[in-house]
Amino acid sequence: MPLAENIKRLRVTKGLTQAQVAEQAGLSRVAFRDIETGKTQSPRVGNLQSIAEALGARLQDLLAEPPRLETVRFRSKKLRTSKARERRKEIVVNVARWLQDFNGLEEILACEKPYALSDVAKKAASWRSSDRGKKAAVAAREALGLEADEPIRDICGLLESAGVKIRIVDSALESFFGLSVGPEDGGPAIVVNVREDITVERRIFTAAHELGHLLLHPGAYDVEEVEEDEAEEREAHLFGSHFLVPQEGFDKEWEESAGLHPVDRVLHVKRIFRVSYMTILYRLIEMGIANEHIWPWFNAEYRRIYGESFGRKEEPLPLAPADFVEDRLSRMVRRALEKEEISLSRAAEILGEDLYAMRERAAAWEHVK
Helix, strand or coil, X not given: CHHHHHHHHHHHHHCCCHHHHHXXXXXXXHHHHHHHCCXXXXXXXXXXXXXXXXXXXXXXXXXXXXXXXXXXXXXXXXXXXXXXXXXXXXXXXXHHHHHHHHHHHHHHHCCCCCCCCHHHHHHHCXXXXXXXXHHHHHHHHHHCCCCCCCCCCCHHHHHHHCCCEEEEECCCCCCCCEEEECHHHCCCEEEEECCCCCCHHHHHHHHHHHXXXXXXXXXXXCCCXXXXXXXXXXXXXXXXXXXXXXXXXXXXXXXXXXXXXXXHHHHHHHHHHCCCHHHHHHHHHHCCCCCCCHHHHHHHHHHHHHCCCCCCCCXXXXXXXHHCCCCHHHHHHHHHHHCCCCCHHHHHHHHCXXXXXXXHHHHHHHHCC
């Protein structure tokens, strides 16, 4: 129910409890709770007006239908339960609101960025070879002005400069690493899950993987579709690997580190390209330098050399969260706030913070220009 959903979203954004809003609106806590949860089907207009004032919003903000997206790729084998699908739906609605805010700020500030990879997507549509993923990776890197052997130091900044909107979320939804939205729905946009147990290397690869889908599979964007296409997933994986680790760059760094122990060699190259050690091992298998037996061997050798093990979801010599940060939206919010195009409470709503946290952020901006 949009009313209940909107009230809860605005209350949480303001950092208020149900009791606080109820008191400011002149309602009992139970009466407010029943409205927020949708238990009260037809609340009085006067009560809604009071709630809107307590939340610093307009009555129409409480009644507005949430924006919808159609061209979304959000698939997983773990989305078959009703609970998982409800969480998926909630994520899509939040992404739709975020895109609405993002595009609105671009319009206010007149800073829209054209999609620099649209021609790559058009070319990829005519390719029929089994190495489409590699070809698209090479073409995308060329379009973005990257050298043939150049590592990508900041994938979020690179994609944002190319007109791809980046969103990070922290979701407990199992097996959800990322999704993407087509240009037809205000994108292109890529959303990456930064849940604590997802390594930074995996977050970086997810962004590249979703870019692969945007370029290679534009016709497969349907918000209602949840079943994965294994062939498309393999192509997107191949794209991600060669986009992040160009073959020329890999060959160069692999050769230059030939004197190291193979474990240290893998870790050295992984750090240069800011990817998982698994990406490097897969590349070695792809090139015929190693076979599937390298996995247990690598883990055993790492344990022997470093005296410790790492789990299936862990990364040896890991990157830090600061290595994967999107910042274009917050930069636009700051500019709009300083130009008095938006209020502090609106800035908090766009960034998904409570008002207190937004005040602290704004005060910090004043200290460091």
